Amino acid sequence: MKLSVPDVSCRELVELVTEYLEARLPVEERTRFELHLGYCDWCRTYLRQMRQVRDAAEELTEESIAPEAKSALLAAFRDWKRGSGGDEP
Amino acid sequence: MGSPSASGSASGVGGEERELAALRAGDETAFLALVSRHHGAMLRVAAMFVKSRASAEEVVQEAWIGVLKGLHLFEGRSSLRSWIFKILVNCAKTRGMHDARAVVIALDELVDEGPSVSPDRFRDDTERWPGHWSQPPEPWPDARVESSEMVALVRQALETLPEAQRTVMSLRDVDGWDSGEVCELLGISEGNQRVLLHRARSKVRAFVEEQLGSEGSP
């Protein structure tokens, strides 16, 4: 049974949430999206959680380079310095 | 315009100019700092093209040699980071062909995976309120969201993702690349990039929800 309402459903919203956060939703769809958030606390929670996931990812530190790899690169850098533009295999 | 690096102090155009100058002057500390800052992302991007972790590590090494060799030719028309990663991708593609791995950015990952939340969490179309939550998400306690546990869960979740989704979310959310940079690097469209990001974040959210929920009462 199809509702005659101006907003999206929860099921539709969860598929649009990334576009919304990327500010890529066309204006009409964005309005329908926000009209839904107007009353649906559950979807507000879902949106908040997607933001929380994104924000937590920002806190991740990247994998560090292994000491041996670092030494090898340092050696390569020193070679390059010595023979700047030289033919290094 | 250079977007700020999420990891590391040299950010934006001014920072890159300093880095470049330091490199050209032979500053070893600056070189190692640059290497460290990009290492994780470079490994991950390389891994998309080659078969093994060892190959990916070798590709990263080769890329840096290539960077040093080409440094005198770098004109600054792109950002230093873009240029480094372009060299990386070229090395990776060459190695990938040698490894007989298809140089296709996981387009199979763009095949329809279905909805990002299980349909049984929503009321079906025969019911009143079709498409509304039947098992709505519970808010996560602030204390847990703001803890290192949350970061650890996200890290764990990222590791479970299919390759292209993990790479896109890592570059965008962990490393702070903007969508244009990611699309250019991986050779994919805006729309495809967004689909990959959406699936990645949705899966990570679901993983966190499951982990936070499975440890007894909130």
Add this chain to the structure above:
Amino acid sequence: MIALKFLATGAVAPYTGFRWSPGEWVTAPADRADAWIHACRAADLPYWLDEELWRVELDAPVHEARYQIASPRGRLLERVEAWDGSVARAFTNACAWRARDVALPQLAPALRDGVARAASLDAIREIDVARGSLAGAYLADVVKWALQGRPAMTSYVGAVLASSSGGGLAAFEAERAWQARWLAEGLRIE
């Protein structure tokens, strides 16, 4: 242009978490319509209910859309103190009783008497109104949300109920218009 805006507690934008400072102009890029300052005309209020209601000033150009207006530049003026917990509760209850009136003729005949004579929302909840009609099921939902003190859910479901007997979106919007008139009177907004 003076308009109205609902915000979460602490003058915080409910979806973005943006913290407003009363009196301070906020500017969004002209080419980012999604970041513009959105506000309500009186008729729009029921769609955007939240904790705090503020009077806002929007700079020209103001873009008028179906359910809201927007401008790249705006500022909070003052809080509409009239929108408080007790008015929100009165509004919620008004929507619930109106839903009772709207649903009544569509309920299963055996239930109508009891629902018509109910003196409280609790009394309606005691009756199995959902039995035998869609309108009754919606009425049960409205009463549930009203008893939980949820103005936005109550009013939304009330509007859906109004649309469910064949009037579609037009009936939904007409019900929202009734809700907006109640708010305009109750809050003394012209």
